[in-house]
Every structure is written in C-alpha cells, then in structure tokens.
Amino acid sequence: MAAFMRRLGVASKAGGRSAASLASLVSTQAAAGAARPAILAPQQGISWSFAELEQRAAVAAGALAARGVARGSTVVTDLPNSADNLLLQVACSRLGAAVATAKDEAALNELQKVTDLRLAVTHPGSEASNPALAQYSLKESPHVVEAWGGSSVEVRDAAAAMPREKVSVVWFKATDLRTHDHEPLSLAHAAGLPVLHLYVLDPRWFKSTPLAGFPRTGPRRALFQLEALADLSKRLEAAGHKLCVRRAVSTARAFEELCDDFEVAACYACREVCPEELRLEQKVQEVLKAKRAGELQLCWTYELHHYDDLPAEVRRKGASGFSGYRRCFSERVQVRDPLPRVDLAKSSPVHWTRAEGLPSSVTDLGLAAPAPEPDDRAEVSWVGGETAALTRLEEYFFESNDIALQFVGATNFPHDGHSSTVAKSQSKLSPWLAHGCLSARYLYAELKRYERERRQTDCTARMVHELYFRDFVRFSALLKGSKIFKLEGIYGRHPPGGWLQEDELLAPWCHGRTGFPFLDASMRELEATGSCCHAGREVAAWFLVCDLGIDWRLGAEWFESTLIDYEPASNWFNWAFTCVPRATGGNSIQEEAKPLRPPRTRLQTLEAIYWAAQQDPDGEYIKLWVPELRGLTGDLAREPWKATSQEPEEAPRVGSAPEEWPPALAKERERIGWARRTFPAGGSQVAVWWGCVREGAAASAAPSGTIERRLDPDDGREYTLEGLKEKYRGQYKLEEVRVYWKNTCEPLEAKTDPADGKAYTLAELHVRYRQQYTRQEIAEYFKSSCAPVKEKKGGSASVPRKKPATGWPEGYPLPLLPPASFFSIEEIAEHSRRGQARKAAKAARLEKELGGGSRVAGYAAPRSEPGKEKEPKPKQGPRRWAKAAPRDS
Ligand SMILES: Cc1cc2nc3c(=O)[nH]c(=O)nc-3n(C[C@H](O)[C@H](O)[C@H](O)COP(=O)(O)OP(=O)(O)OC[C@H]3O[C@@H](n4cnc5c(N)ncnc54)[C@H](O)[C@@H]3O)c2cc1C
Numbered sequence: 075m076a077a078f079m080r081r082l083g084v085a086s087k088a089g090g091r092s093a094a095s096l097a098s099l100v101s102t103q104a105a106a107g108a109a110r111p112a113i114l115a116p117q118q119g120i121s122w123s124f125a126e127l128e129q130r131a132a133v134a135a136g137a138l139a140a141r142g143v144a145r146g147s148t149v150v151t152d153l154p155n156s157a158d159n160l161l162l163q164v165a166c167s168r169l170g171a172a173v174a175t176a177k178d179e180a181a182l183n184e185l186q187k188v189t190d191l192r193l194a195v196t197h198p199g200s201e202a203s204n205p206a207l208a209q210y211s212l213k214e215s216p217h218v219v220e221a222w223g224g225s226s227v228e229v230r231d232a233a234a235a236m237p238r239e240k241v242s243v244v245w246f247k248a249t250d251l252r253t254h255d256h257e258p259l260s261l262a263h264a265a266g267l268p269v270l271h272l273y274v275l276d277p278r279w280f281k282s283t284p285l286a287g288f289p290r291t292g293p294r295r296a297l298f299q300l301e302a303l304a305d306l307s308k309r310l311e312a313a314g315h316k317l318c319v320r321r322a323v324s325t326a327r328a329f330e331e332l333c334d335d336f337e338v339a340a341c342y343a344c345r346e347v348c349p350e351e352l353r354l355e356q357k358v359q360e361v362l363k364a365k366r367a368g369e370l371q372l373c374w375t376y377e378l379h380h381y382d383d384l385p386a387e388v389r390r391k392g393a394s395g396f397s398g399y400r401r402c403f404s405e406r407v408q409v410r411d412p413l414p415r416v417d418l419a420k421s422s423p424v425h426w427t428r429a430e431g432l433p434s435s436v437t438d439l440g441l442a443a444p445a446p447e448p449d450d451r452a453e454v455s456w457v458g459g460e461t462a463a464l465t466r467l468e469e470y471f472f473e474s475n476d477i478a479l480q481f482v483g484a485t486n487f488p489h490d491g492h493s494s495t496v497a498k499s500q501s502k503l504s505p506w507l508a509h510g511c512l513s514a515r516y517l518y519a520e521l522k523r524y525e526r527e528r529r530q531t532d533c534t535a536r537m538v539h540e541l542y543f544r545d546f547v548r549f550s551a552l553l554k555g556s557k558i559f560k561l562e563g564i565y566g567r568h569p570p571g572g573w574l575q576e577d578e579l580l581a582p583w584c585h586g587r588t589g590f591p592f593l594d595a596s597m598r599e600l601e602a603t604g605s606c607c608h609a610g611r612e613v614a615a616w617f618l619v620c621d622l623g624i625d626w627r628l629g630a631e632w633f634e635s636t637l638i639d640y641e642p643a644s645n646w647f648n649w650a651f652t653c654v655p656r657a658t659g660g661n662s663i664q665e666e667a668k669p670l671r672p673p674r675t676r677l678q679t680l681e682a683i684y685w686a687a688q689q690d691p692d693g694e695y696i697k698l699w700v701p702e703l704r705g706l707t708g709d710l711a712r713e714p715w716k717a718t719s720q721e722p723e724e725a726p727r728v729g730s731a732p733e734e735w736p737p738a739l740a741k742e743r744e745r746i747g748w749a750r751r752t753f754p755a756g757g758s759q760v761a762v763w764w765g766c767v768r769e770g771a772a773a774s775a776a777p778s779g780t781i782e783r784r785l786d787p788d789d790g791r792e793y794t795l796e797g798l799k800e801k802y803r804g805q806y807k808l809e810e811v812r813v814y815w816k817n818t819c820e821p822l823e824a825k826t827d828p829a830d831g832k833a834y835t836l837a838e839l840h841v842r843y844r845q846q847y848t849r850q851e852i853a854e855y856f857k858s859s860c861a862p863v864k865e866k867k868g869g870s871a872s873v874p875r876k877k878p879a880t881g882w883p884e885g886y887p888l889p890l891l892p893p894a895s896f897f898s899i900e901e902i903a904e905h906s907r908r909g910q911a912r913k914a915a916k917a918a919r920l921e922k923e924l925g926g927g928s929r930v931a932g933y934a935a936p937r938s939e940p941g942k943e944k945e946p947k948p949k950q951g952p953r954r955w956a957k958a959a960p961r962d963s
Contacts, residue, residue, distance in 0.1 A: 078113055078160060097131065097167035104128045115157045118225070122157070127164065134165035134222065141193055141231060142334070145170030150191045152177055152204050158222050162195055179206040190427045194230040241424050242267045243332065243341040245358070246317075247351075248279070249641060250344035250375050250510035251302040252460040253309050255412035257373035258342035267339055268422035271310055273303060274328045275321045275433070276354075280440045286580070286628045288635035289441055294604040295638050296436040297445035298458035302509050303432055305459025313418030318429035321438075326357045331428055333365035340368035344375040344510065347552040348642040349559070377548050378514040378541045383407045384549070392553045399546040400539075412516040449602040451698055454502045456604070456638055463506035467517065470501055471524050475924050477501070478529050479917040483536035484608035485543050488688045489742040491909025494607040495695035501537070504639035505605070507544070514541055528924060544644070550651070551643035558643075558650040561627060565660025570797025571672050571783060574623040579890060583618055584632050586700070589768060589889030590677065591712055592686035593617055595699035602699075604638030609685050615653035616667075616679045621891060623673025626654050667750035670728040672783060672792070676762050676892040680753040683895045684746070684902065686712045691903035691910075702886035709900060714886060715763040715893045718879035722763050725756030725894055726838050730790055733757040736898070739905045749896070761897050766879045768888040784819035787849065790840050792822055820853070825860035834860070 082099045094102075103110065108125035115121075122130070143149060149166055151173055153159040166173045174189060176182035183206055185191060194210040201207040210230035242262040253259060262269045279291050291299070307317035320328040332338060341362060346352055359370045374381045381389065385406055393399045436445050448455035456462070471477045480498035494500055506512040518541060525534055557564045561573065582588050586598035596610025611633070618629040630649045634640055655661035656668055669678040677683070690696055693711030697704045703711040710717045727733065734752060736759065737744040753760060783792045786801070793801065795815050802811050824833040827842075834842065836856045843852050882888060896902075 081110070081112060095167045095170075096164050100124060100128055100131065100164055113157050113160055118157055120157045127161070130161055131164040131168055134161055135168040137229065138165060138171070138193065139169055141229060143169055143171050143193060147171040147193075148174050148189045148191055149193045149195055150174050150176050150182065150185060150210075151195045152200055152207070153195060153197065153227065158197075158225060158227055161222060162227075176204070176206075178204055182206040192231070194228075196228050196230060198226060198228050238335065238337040239424065240267055240337040240339055241270045242421075243336075243338055244269060244271045245341055245343040245370075246271065246273045246306065247344055247346070248299060248509060249346070251299075251306050251458075252463075252511050252513060253306065253418070254415055254460065254464075255375075255513035255516045256416075257375050257413060258344060258371070259418075260413050260416050261371065261373070262340070262342045263416045263418060263421045265340065266421075268424045269315065269418075270332075270336065270424040270426060271315055271317050272328070272332065273306075273317055273319050274323070274325045275319060275439060276325045276328075277322060277440065278324065283631035283634060285625070286631045288631055290634060291439075291441075291640075292604075292635040293436045293441050293443055293445040294636070295640060296439055296441055298456060298505060298604075298638050299509065300432055300436065301458030301462075302460075302511050303458075305461050305511075307432065309460065310418065315418055315421075315423045316425065316429065318424075318426045319432055320428065321430050321433065325354055326361050329358050329361040330365065332426075333361065333367045335426065335428065336424070338362065338365075338367035341370045343370060343372055345372035345381075347548050348646070349556045351642065376510060376514070377545050378409055378518055379403060379407050379545050380410050381549070383410070388549075392550055396543060396546045399549065400542050403542050403545065409518050410515060412513055412519050446602075452599075452603040453497055456502075456505045458505070458509060458511065460506075460511045463503070463512040466503060466506065467512060467520060470503070471520060472528075474498070475528065475921065477521070477524060477537065478531040478533050478924070479920055481533040481536060483533075483540050485540060486536055487743070487746075488609065488685060489746075489909075491906065491911070491913035493689040493906070493910060494609055495690045496910070500607060502605070508639040508641040508644065514544065517541070529920070531920065547647045547651075548643050551647045554647070554650070558646040559627070561625060563626075563650045563654045563658060563660070565655055565658065567655075567658040567660050567800070568796065569619075569623065569657040569673075570792075570800070571623065571794045572796055573625045574673065579622050580624060580628055580632075582887065582890060583614070583622065583624075583629070587887045588617065589766075589887045590617065590682045590893065591693070591696045591700055591703060591714065592690065593679075593682050595690075595696045598699045600633075600636055604636060607689075609681070609689055611648070612652060613679060613681045613685060615649060616656050617682060619654055619657040620669040621673055621677060621679050623657070626657075666747065667754065670754045670756075670791075674891050676725065676764075677889070677894040678754045680749055683713060683893075683899060684749055684753070687899050687903040688906045691906045700886065702883055706883060709903065712903075713893070713895055713899070714883050715766040715879070715889070715895075717883065718763070718766060718881040720763045720765045720879040722761035722895075722897075724758055725760040725762045726834075727755055727757040727841050728837065729755045730841065730844070731755070733759070739901060742905075745902075753894070753896070759896055759898065760894055762892055762894045763879065764892045766882070766889055767892045768890055783822050784815060785822060785835070785837050786819050787853075790837050790849075792835075792837060793819070823862060825856060825862050827860055 082096075082103060100112070103112065104124035104127075109123045111121065112124040112127040113120055113122045138149065143166070147169070149162070149171055151159065151162055152175065153162060163173055174185050174191070176185050182191075182204065186206075194207055196204075196207060196210075207230065242265045244258050244262045250256060250258070280296070281290055282288065283290055303317065303319070307319075310317050320331070323331070329341075341358070343355070343358075346355060355370065355372065362368065362370055385402065388399075388402050393402050433439055437443070454466070469476075476498045480496075481501060482492045482494050482496075482499040484494070484500065484504075486492055486494075488494070492499070503512060503517070507514060507517070518538070521534060521537055551558055554564050557566075562568055584597065585601060586594035586596070588594055588597075592610070593613050596606040597614055599606040599610065600614075615626070615629055618624050619626045626649060630646055633645050633649075634642075637645060651661065652664065656664040657673075659665055659668065667680055671678065686693075686696070690712065692708035693703070693706070694708070696711045697706075700711075703714060706714060706717060715722075731751075733755075734748055736748050736752075739745060756762075783794050784798075785791070786793050786798060795812070798815055798819070799808060799811050802814075806814070820836050822835050822837075824835050825839075826832065827834050827839065834856075836853065839856050839860070840849065840852050843855075847855070
C-alpha cells in the first residue's frame with residue numbers, strides 16, 4: 075500500500091495527505107504516463123500499469139453500482155492488504171462510496187451499529203473466519219464470483235440475505251400531513267403489521283418552474299411544509315412511531331430502497347387528482363409491482379365528499395359548472411363523518427436505517443434563500459402542522475364566534491357590506507387545508523357542531539359553500555386532466571390577439587408595482603405573507619391576462635411559487651376556469667366583462683377599481699400594504715390618478731350596443747352586471763386618465779406593432795387574423811378567411827376626424843356616426859376626408875398622448891397603462907361603507923345574544939373625512955398559530 079501511495083505521489087505531500095480522491099489521483103497518473111507501474115504484486119503475478127488499474131477499477135465500480143453502491147454508501151470488506159483490496163478502494167472512490175474493513179465478527183458487528191452496510195466484498199469461504207459475514211449472502215445461487223484482481227472475490231448482498239421485516243406503509247404526501255381523519259393511516263394500522271410512515275422530500279418539487287424559472291416551492295411554503303412534517307413527526311413519536319424521511323432521492327427510488335429493505339405488504343396513501351401527481355402514483359405502483367410488494371391503496375382523504383359517493387354520471391362527466399356540483403352535493407351526496415382517531419400505539423413501530431432527519435432549513439432543500447421572517451402586518455402568520463391548524467379552527471369557531479359573525483367566504487360575491495379585506499372576515503384556513511393538516515370532513519363536522527351548539531347564520535352557511543367550491547375544483551381538475559396547465563386552457567382558446575410573450579411587465583405585476591393600488595396591495599401581501607384574499611388573486615389574474623396580455627401560465631407559476639396554500643388543482647383550475655376565460659372566452663360569466671380593446675390600451679379590468687371601492691372603501695387595506703399611499707385620503711389611495719393634474723376624459727365607446735343606464739345602487743347584482751358590460755366598452759360613464767401612464771411601459775409593449783388587428787365590417791369589431799379564423803371556424807375555409815382578412819377587413823388605422831380634430835379608428839367612427847350615416851358612407855368619409863395620425867390604433871396611444879400628469883404620489887410607480895374608472899365610483903364606495911356598518915351592527919347584536927367574547931372588528935370602520943384620514947389601524951402583531959391544540963378529537 076505504501077509503495078502504491080508513493081507511486082501516486084501522495085506520500086511526498088505534507089503529512090502524506092491529499093484532498094484529491096484516490097480515483098482522481100489514479101486518473102492523473104494514468105494521464106501522465108499510462109504505462110507507468112501502479113501495483114506490483116509478484117507473488118500474485120500482478121503487474122498493473124496505471125492505465126490497467128484505471129480500467130479494472132471502472133469495471134469493478136460498474137459491478138458495485140449495479141448492486142446499488144452509490145455516493146454515501148459503505149462497502150464492508152475483510153480482504154487483506156492486497157491488490158484486490160486496492161482495486162476495491164479505487165473502485166469505491168470512483169463511486170464516492172466508503173470502504174470499511176472488518177477483519178472479524180466483532181468488528182463487523184460494531185460497524186453495523188454505525189453504518190448501513192449494503193455489500194460485503196470478501197474472498198470465497200471467508201465466513202468461516204468471520205461468521206458475521208454469513209448474514210451477507212450471494213445474490214444468486216450457487217455462487218456469483220467476480221473476476222476481480224489477482225484472485226476471485228465474492229460480492230455479497232446484505233438485503234438479500236437478511237429476512238426482511240413485513241410492514242404496512244403509510245406514504246404521506248404534501249396534501250395529507252395529519253393524523254386525524256386519515257384513511258390511509260387507519261387502514262395501515264388496522265392491518266396488524268408493524269407500520270412504517272414514509273415521507274419523501276423529492277427534489278422534483280423544489281426545482282424551478284418550467285417557464286419563468288421561479289422556485290416551484292418558494293421558501294415560505296417550504297418552511298410551512300417542514301413545520302407540518304415536524305408536527306406530524308412529533309405526533310407519531312408520541313405514540314412510539316417515527317416519520318421516516320428520505321431526502322434528495324426521487325420518490326420511485328425511495329420506494330425501491332424501501333422494498334429492498336422490507337417486505338411491503340401494502341402501501342396506503344392519499345389520492346391525488348392532477349397529472350404529475352397521478353404519474354408519480356403510477357410510478358410507485360410500478361415499483362411495488364416490480365419488487366413483488368403489496369399494492370398501493372389510494373384513499374380520498376383531501377375532499378369533503380367522498381368520490382365514491384358521487385353519482386356515476388358526475389364521476390364520468392362532471393356536473394354543469396359550480397352550480398351543477400353544488401346541487402349535486404347538497405341534494406345527492408351525504409358528507410361522511412370523519413374517521414375516529416387511530417390508536418397508533420397499538421401497532422409496532424418500524425426502524426428504517428436509511429431514514430434521515432428533517433432538514434434544518436429550507437436552503438437544505440436546494441432553495442437559494444431562507445424563509446423570510448413573518449411580516450408583522452399580516453393578520454395571521456401561519457405555522458405548519460395539525461396542531462396549529464386545530465388551534466386556529468377552535469379559535470375561529472368556538473373561542474371568538476368569528477365564523478358566525480364575521481366570516482365572508484373567499485368566493486362570495488362582494489355585496490351587502492361584505493369585504494374580505496376586513497380583519498376576521500376570512501377563516502385563513504387554506505394553508506392547513508391545502509397541506510392536509512386539517513381534514514375538510516373534520517372542519518365540516520366542527521361547523522355542524524358549532525351550528526348545533528351555538529347558532530346557524532348566513533356566515534356559517536357560507537363556509538359550506540366554500541367547501542363545496544373546493545370539491546368542485548378538485549373533481550373538475552381530475553376530469554380536465556392536463557388541460558388546466560395548457561396555454562389554451564380548458565376551453566381550448568386563445569385571446570383574439572394571441573398571448574404576448576415578452577415578459578418585462580411580469581416583474582412589476584409579481585412585486586405589486588403596476589400603479590393600480592388594490593392589485594398592488596394584494597400582490598405585495600402575497601409576496602410578504604404567502605397569501606392574499608381571493609378577490610385580490612382574481613383581480614391580479616384578470617389584469618395579467620386582459621390588461622397585460624401576458625401568457626397566463628407565468629402568473630400561475632408565480633402563484634405556485636409564492637402561495638403558502640398552493641395546491642395544484644386549486645391554483646391551476648382557478649386560473650383556467652375563472653381567470654383565463656375573461657380574455658379568451660368559453661365561460662359566459664367571465665365573458666360579460668371581457669376586454670373589448672387590445673391589452674395595454676387602458677385599464678379594462680373593472681374589479682381593480684370596483685372591488686377596491688366595495689371591499690376597501692376607505693383604502694385601509696391598500697394603505698397597509700402600499701405605504702407610498704398612506705398620506706392620501708381613502709378615495710385617492712384607491713385611485714391616485716385623481717390626485718394629479720390630469721383631467722379625466724370620457725372613454726371612447728367601443729361596440730355597437732347603446733349605453734345602459736346604471737341600475738339602482740341597492741340592486742347590487744344588477745349593478746355589477748352593468749359595470750362589467752360598461753367598463754370595457756367605455757362611454758359617457760367611464761373616465762380615463764390618458765396621461766397617467768409610466769413612460770415607455772404601455773407604449774413600448776403595446777401589441778399593435780407586432781400583431782396586426784383589422785376591423786371586420788360584419789360586426790364592426792377588431793380581430794387579429796387568428797381571432798378571425800376562430801370566429802369563422804366551421805363556416806369558411808381558412809384560405810377564404812385569409813382572403814377576406816386581406817381584402818375586406820380594414821386595417822386599424824387611427825385618423826383625425828376634421829369635424830372635431832380627434833383621432834378615431836374606423837370602428838370608433840362607426841359608433842360616432844352610426845345614427846346619421848350608413849356603414850358605407852362612414853367608411854368612405856374615413857377613407858377620403860380623415861387625415862392619418864402618426865400612431866397606430868391598438869397601442870396605449872389610441873387617443874393622442876396628454877402632457878404627463880403632475881401630483882402623482884411620491885415613490886409609488888405610475889400605472890403601466892392609462893387608468894380608468896367610473897365617474898360615479900364614490901357612490902359604490904359610500905354604499906359599501908353603509909353596508910359594512912349595517913353588517914357590523916348585526917354582528918354586534920348577534921354577539922350579545924351569543925354572549926361570547928368575540929371582537930367585532932373591522933366592519934364598523936367609520937367613514938373618514940377627506941383630508942382627515944386616519945392612519946391605518948395598528949394591527950396586532952403577527953400571530954403564529956403554534957399553540958397546543960385544545961380539542962383534538
Ligand atoms: C388564481 C387563483 C389561485 C388560487 N390558488 C389557490 C391555491 O393554490 N390553493 C387554495 O387553497 N386556494 C386557491 N385559491 C382559492 C382561494 O383564493 C383561497 O382558497 C382562499 O383565498 C383561502 O382563504 P380562506 O382559507 O380564508 O378561505 P375560506 O373562505 O375560509 O374558504 C374555506 C376553504 O375553502 C377552500 N376554497 C375556497 N374557495 C376556493 C377556491 N376558489 N378554490 C379552491 N378552494 C377554495 C379553501 O380550502 C379555503 O380555505 C385560488 C384562487 C384564485 C383566484
């Protein structure tokens with residue numbers, strides 16, 4: 075050995091130590107002189123050059139790797155100090171594995187206590203002198219003898235020799251991290267075998283998103299997951315069990331190892347609904363089959379309703395939209411009771427030598443940054459785990475009565491004074507529900523108990539509605555398959571102008587710097603805390619697809635990365651079902667508010683101003699998250715363009731339908747319908763601040779230069795060629811549409827009408843003169859009498875640019891596109907204030923009746939007088955939901 079090391083040049087270094095691996099030293103020597111002698115053992119007849127040693131080591135390493143030796147493995151040997159031993163050392167060094175020498179039984183027993191020894195490399199018959207080696211057996215009978223170096227060696231396999239313990243396995247995923255109402259856990263513990271609880275931190279979930287390259291699991295959610303796993307592990311340990319965590323291996327590999335080490339009688343897990351998760355389940359099933367292990371049994375643990383209880387036709391085809399599912403759930407399916415708690419202590423625990431501890435930080439999962447500290451503006455700062463989930467549930471329901479007094483519900487239409495930006499109005503249970511720390515059936519059972527023991531209110535009924543929506547999302551995602559991840563979405567459509575691929579406007583959107591306060595507040599809250607209310611998510615998503623025209627998947631990837639309550643079906647289905655169709659069509663509710671102009675023309679997402687007025691009339695929520703606006707009165711904080719020198723102009727009306735008169739304020743549903751139709755169309759009730767726009771943003775990114783739009787005389791609307799093909803699909807051949815586009819449809823040129831000196835496209839001129847002249851006359855007038863203006867229609871400059879506005883709040887970014895609003899928007903805000911005050915009074919009455927200690931927070935916010943704006947209410951410090959669960963069924 076000493077001579078060999080000298081030849082390697084190691085001994086000449088200080089202290090005879092080298093940082094380089096043995097294998098790399100051999101390679102270096104082989105490269106320097108392939109024929110130079112490496113190992114000389116005349117009594118064995120060996121004289122190997124470095125080249126030969128390297129080649130033999132490669133073959134030996136291949137043989138070891140085929141038996142599962144890899145980086146971090148340890149191979150035991152009792153080979154003497156010989157050429158065979160040296161070859162083994164070099165081969166293991168190539169693989170990054172260690173070699174441990176155990177000359178006798180005692181040494182081997184000691185080694186086994188500290189190291190997981192997978193393979194033994196010995197000379198044939200050596201178990202006679204080292205009986206402990208008898209537990210390592212040859213893989214095949216009668217002998218597998220490797221032609222090694224000077225002599226023959228046996229490669230013996232520990233796993234094949236040792237009797238494997240028969241176990242049931244519970245495979246936990248990121249969506250079922252709890253011990254209550256957990257069918258896989260119940261089944262595994264009822265099987266009468268020792269139970270192994272497995273969690274795989276598969277690197278696939280910590281990679282980057284495919285399009286934008288965001289971390290798939292951002293640091294905040296990664297921390298929540300680790301906390302949830304720590305809590306689960308603690309609960310299992312309290313019953314004498316262990317959570318066996320595997321890190322940095324794929325799920326399939328972890329199952330291969332599991333089957334090598336145990337006789338897996340059956341594996342129980344929660345059933346998933348999205349394609350990637352289903353493929354993973356399939357892979358695990360294949361591994362179990364290949365290893366002749368028991369089956370993977372999947373259970374519906376996530377949803378409120380059991381899939382098997384749905385009517386067959388709903389399982390096969392779904393129901394018609396949410397309303398169809400709601401009817402089905404309320405009329406035809408009974409919610410099952412949560413399962414009784416399992417007595418975990420009854421089953422024997424299993425020790426798996428390969429199990430690792432949980433990472434101490436999210437950076438150990440490959441994330442570049444650690445999880446940020448909780449933001450003290452957050453109403454709730456979430457701590458992962460069942461314990462914190464049950465605590466929050468108990469507090470929100472029984473301790474405070476907030477569920478009956480304050481709850482609004484994520485998807486509730488914002489009317490009757492409901493606002494989801496007000497403290498206590500949201501349960502904020504979604505991160506725990508998404509990670510399965512709280513079972514939906516347990517939540518439902520607690521809700522029913524609350525209603526029995528305390529009071530049923532319209533608020534408690536709304537929670538049922540939300541849980542129904544959650545199931546609608548999961549069951550629909552299962553049926554839609556990969557469509558919810560595709561650019562064309564579930565309706566197979568694109569916007570008429572196609573998607574804009576350039577994404578320089580994505581960053582301001584992600585970080586809440588668009589210049590639209592309600593949207594920015596939501597996105598800043600999302601980034602700072604991992605969550606924002608449902609309305610904020612919708613507004614941000616509509617703005618991305620309709621006003622920026624950006625590939626919606628980039629936005630969905632940002633949500634995937636940042637949401638602490640991310641769950642694939644919930645995120646991607648909400649985007650594909652609720653948000654994308656507004657720009658592409660396919661969903662009649664959304665189509666009502668579809669943009670009528672190309673993206674980046676002017677604000678067309680109505681809710682950015684309408685919901686701001688309804689949900690946050692005094693701008694308190696906005697000011698909390700957008701400090702640049704704190705010095706403004708509530709109305710100006712919602713719409714800072716009103717604080718500038720700019721005078722708004724009436725938005726040119728698009729479309730041929732006459733303008734509608736707004737319904738009475740009290741008729742809120744009709745009013746929103748009117749607003750949805752009117753806001754994108756423009757007209758006398760819609761105001762635009764053309765000069766309040768960030769320099770270069772909308773103009774440079776405007777799509778008019780890249781995607782040509784023309785006017786179809788058939789309906790007087792603007793189309794791209796692709797949009798036109800879509801319109802006439804099934805009626806005309808593609809070639810016919812192309813010719814029609816080229817010869818008949820007018821390019822969208824803006825021209826100055828000599829009658830008033832303003833710029834109009836032909837479409838706009840049609841609207842202007844449709845009462846007086848025929849289409850043909852208008853077209854002729856446009857052609858002959860109107861003079862061309864420089865800028866093309868379709869960009870931000872559809873109306874000539876105004877002088878830049880002054881008086882914009884310092885530090886807050888100017889809008890990415892010209893803002894718009896209703897001239898009468900303050901009526902909405904005032905109506906909402908009154909509604910909120912009524913709701914607060916009702917809650918106070920109810921609270922008295924209930925006699926509980928609930929704090930009726932938020933709804934009574936008095937109307938602030940302009941110029942005497944209060945500072946936003948000081949929020950209580952962030953609440954970390956980490957108390958011990960008071961009621962743990
Ligand atoms: C674009 C977009 C992406 C979204 N992504 C997610 C996501 O990844 N994970 C997620 O849990 N929710 C998602 N939502 C839905 C919704 O915004 C959140 O569930 C809600 O804000 C959570 O607040 P809460 O717990 O106070 O809800 P509550 O009003 O208390 O509702 C109770 C529970 O019902 C479920 N729920 C309610 N509405 C929905 C819905 N529309 N879709 C699915 N579940 C719902 C949630 O589990 C929620 O915790 C998304 C919505 C949009 C518009």
